[in-house]
Amino acid sequence: MKKYMCLLCGYIYDEELGWPxxxxxxxxxxxxxxxxxxxxxxxxxxxxxxxxAV
Structure with a gap:
């Protein structure tokens, strides 16, 4: 699974965890x-x- 980072604040969205x-x-x-x-x-x-890439 991949991770995506917000360019403004650095928050990481992790596909494995989602955001319930x-x-x-x-x-x-x-x-x-x-x-x-x-x-x-x-x-x-x-x-x-x-x-x-983490």
């Missing part, structure tokens, strides 16, 4: 995350995230 607080189940691939989803830390758009 926003209804995104563990195992949800990044491309399946809704386009209107916002960073839970700073409110940045999905477009402000990049894939990272």
């Amino acid at each position: 607080e926003d209804g995104i189940a563990p195992g949800t691939l990044w491309q399946e995350v809704p386009e209107d989803w916002l960073c839970p830390e700073c409110g940045a758009s999905k477009a402000d995230f990049v894939m990272v």
Whole structure:
């Protein structure tokens, strides 16, 4: 599974963990995350995230 980082605040979205607080189940691939989803830390758009190698 991949991880994506918010360019504005550094928050990491981990596909393995998802984000259940926003209804995104563990195992949800990044491309399946809704386009209107916002960073839970700073409110940045999905477009402000990049894939990272951790």
